[in-house]
Amino acid sequence: xxxxxxxxxxxxxxxxxxxxxxxxxxxxxxxxxxxxxxxxxxxxxxxxxxxxxxxxxxxxxxxxxxxxxxxxxxxxxxxxxxxxxxxxxxxxxxxxxxxxxxxxxxxxxxxxxxxxxxxxxxxxxxxxxxxxxxxxxxxxxxxxxxxxxxxxxxxxxxxxxxxxxxxxxxxxxxxxxxxxxxxxxxxxxxxxxxxxxxxxxxxxxxxxxxxxxxxxxxxxxx
Amino acid sequence: xxxxxxxxxxxxxxxxxxxxxxxxxxxxxxxxxxxxxxxxxxxxxxxxxxxxxxxxxxxxxxxxxxxxxxxxxxxxxxxxxxxxxxxxxxxxxxxxxxxxxxxxxxxxxxxxxxxxxxxxxxxxxxxxx
Amino acid sequence: xxxxxxxxxxxxxxxxxxxxxxxxxxxxxxxxxxxxxxxxxxxxxxxxxxxxxxxxxxxxxxxxxxxxxxxxxxxxxxxxxxxxxxxxxxxxxxxxxxxxxxxxxxxxxxxxxxxxxxxxxxxxxxxxxxxxxxxxxxxxxxxxxxxxxxxxxxxxxxxxxxxxxxxxxxxxxxxxxxxxxxxxxxxxxxxxxxxxxxxxxxxxxxxxxxxxxxxxxxxxxxxx
Numbered sequence: 122x123x124x125x126x127x128x129x130x131x132x133x134x135x136x137x138x139x140x141x142x143x144x145x146x147x148x149x150x151x152x153x154x155x156x157x158x159x160x161x162x163x164x165x166x167x168x169x170x171x172x173x174x175x176x177x178x179x180x181x182x183x184x185x186x187x188x189x190x191x192x193x194x195x196x197x198x199x200x201x202x203x204x205x206x207x208x209x210x211x212x213x214x215x216x217x218x219x220x221x222x223x224x225x226x227x228x229x230x231x232x233x234x235x236x237x238x239x240x241x242x243x244x245x246x247x248x249x250x251x252x253x254x255x256x257x258x259x260x261x262x263x264x265x266x267x268x269x270x271x272x273x274x275x276x277x278x279x280x281x282x283x284x285x286x287x288x289x290x291x292x293x294x295x296x297x298x299x300x301x302x303x304x305x306x307x308x309x310x311x312x313x314x315x316x317x318x319x320x321x322x323x324x325x326x327x328x329x330x331x332x333x334x335x336x337x338x339x340x341x342x343x
Numbered sequence: 344x345x346x347x348x349x350x351x352x353x354x355x356x357x358x359x360x361x362x363x364x365x366x367x368x369x370x371x372x373x374x375x376x377x378x379x380x381x382x383x384x385x386x387x388x389x390x391x392x393x394x395x396x397x398x399x400x401x402x403x404x405x406x407x408x409x410x411x412x413x414x415x416x417x418x419x420x421x422x423x424x425x426x427x428x429x430x431x432x433x434x435x436x437x438x439x440x441x442x443x444x445x446x447x448x449x450x451x452x453x454x455x456x457x458x459x460x461x462x463x464x465x466x467x468x469x470x471x472x
Numbered sequence: 473x474x475x476x477x478x479x480x481x482x483x484x485x486x487x488x489x490x491x492x493x494x495x496x497x498x499x500x501x502x503x504x505x506x507x508x509x510x511x512x513x514x515x516x517x518x519x520x521x522x523x524x525x526x527x528x529x530x531x532x533x534x535x536x537x538x539x540x541x542x543x544x545x546x547x548x549x550x551x552x553x554x555x556x557x558x559x560x561x562x563x564x565x566x567x568x569x570x571x572x573x574x575x576x577x578x579x580x581x582x583x584x585x586x587x588x589x590x591x592x593x594x595x596x597x598x599x600x601x602x603x604x605x606x607x608x609x610x611x612x613x614x615x616x617x618x619x620x621x622x623x624x625x626x627x628x629x630x631x632x633x634x635x636x637x638x639x640x641x642x643x644x645x646x647x648x649x650x651x652x653x654x655x656x657x658x659x660x661x662x663x664x665x666x667x668x669x670x671x672x673x674x675x676x677x678x679x680x681x682x683x684x685x686x687x688x689x690x691x692x693x694x695x696x
Binding site for chain 1: 634688
């Protein structure tokens with residue numbers, strides 16, 4: 122599916138003269154999965170686009186260094202390279218207000234979402250499930266070596282039709298090396314306590330799945 | 344005094360809504376009121392939206408009964424259930440005191456502020472004032 | 473009937489009357505234990521965690537993602553659109569699109585590829601709507617880096633003028649070539665990723681980039 126309709130010149134540059142079999146023998150870009158269809162074949166048989174790539178990468182081969190056709194392409198590449206490099210390095214930072222405006226708009230268009238009933242003798246009361254999840258995630262994040270990823274909270278009705286205790290399903294990542302069984306036991310305790318203390322929602326069940334580990338310092342494992 | 348003409352007044356929806364909003368906003372732990380649709384988490388978004396959108400409280404008076412619906416934002420450290428109970432109680436009491444109406448108060452906690460990144464809190468606080 | 477009432481002030485006023493002072497209002501736990509639960513929001517959460525949280529409706533996680541990626545997305549938009557004001561619009565609208573569609577992100581591509589694609593589409597939409605503008609070289613942009621380098625003043629001025637000319641020449645390219653060139657040469661992405669972002673085949677991407685290079689090299693010849 123083309124996400125970008127061609128608004129400019131149509132792509133006529135791809136030659137359809139050659140069959141796949143006549144693939145140029147010089148495509149030996151390291152790691153290239155497939156041979157490239159030449160974009161602009163030079164008189165010497167090389168592809169100018171590839172010579173350009175090699176120039177930028179500093180991987181010109183012997184032919185490309187000596188051949189006048191390749192040399193002309195490489196010269197063009199070098200001529201542009203310096204200026205492009207400077208342009209690329211130019212610091213361009215968006216005003217901080219952009220993300221602020223986005224967040225403001227996001228908050229403004231939030232629709233009522235899943236709600237968890239709160240027990241009150243005085244009338245209907247509920248808590249946004251995403252807000253409750255954020256609280257429980259925060260509790261886990263504060264534990265050494267643990268980070269919450271997914272957190273879903275549901276409060277199914279009990280047999281008498283009133284809201285029963287909540288059920289929490291979480292996925293977490295753990296610092297490499299922490300003891301998983303004792304840590305998840307601690308997570309469970311913290312979630313039970315936070316449900317009661319912070320949310321005022323009794324929690325009956327906490328399912329914790331450790332989905333990944335992360336390494337110690339700043340960059341968590343992917 | 345019996346020859347004085349009988350004085351009646353009728354509490355309108357807007358009055359009930361106003362009393363409910365003022366009362367709820369004064370309950371400790373209520374950081375902000377937010378509308379369901381165009382709500383603003385003030386202190387986070389008040390300024391960036393460009394307008395100081397006021398909270399909206401839905402209220403309906405029907406005979407001797409009133410019904411009020413509020414969305415509140417609180418912060419960590421206040422128990423959500425206790426907060427909701429307090430809001431319901433205070434709002435119902437206040438509406439009764441002002442208007443004599445019995446009120447059903449529906450409260451939804453729509454957000455719990457956990458902490459705010461230090462980098463944005465200054466701006467946000469300014470915008471909230 | 474339902475009255476939508478403007479209550480005026482969102483925040484509890486300091487002097488707001490406590491109508492029932494005897495009532496036990498919920499107290500923050502700071503005074504009396506049990507203490508409030510300790511929570512943290514680490515700055516260094518990995519991207520996948522942030523994406524999952526945002527997909528579950530966590531606006532703050534989304535905000536963190538937006539802040540992390542905004543500079544690259546903005547650079548792309550400025551170079552494609554040729555000016556900062558439109559680039560801000562494209563970035564803002566693109567990020568909003570991202571929030572609205574984040575549920576559809578399945579992780580086949582990297583999140584940054586996904587964001588690049590959204591902002592690219594916003595840029596192309598803007599370009600289609602605006603009449604072909606006279607490329608305006610923004611002298612302040614060239615000026616930004618003047619102090620950062622040490623070259624002879626003459627050479628410096630030359631380079632700055634060259635950069636301004638290059639930025640202007642970029643905006644003269646056909647849209648699809650411009651997008652591909654910027655992603656490749658200024659953002660440093662590979663052909664496969666650019667193909668994913670633009671929805672074009674890799675061969676097409678290579679062709680566009682090459683034509684853009686040739687055209688720009690021609691324009692920039694006097695600055696060599």
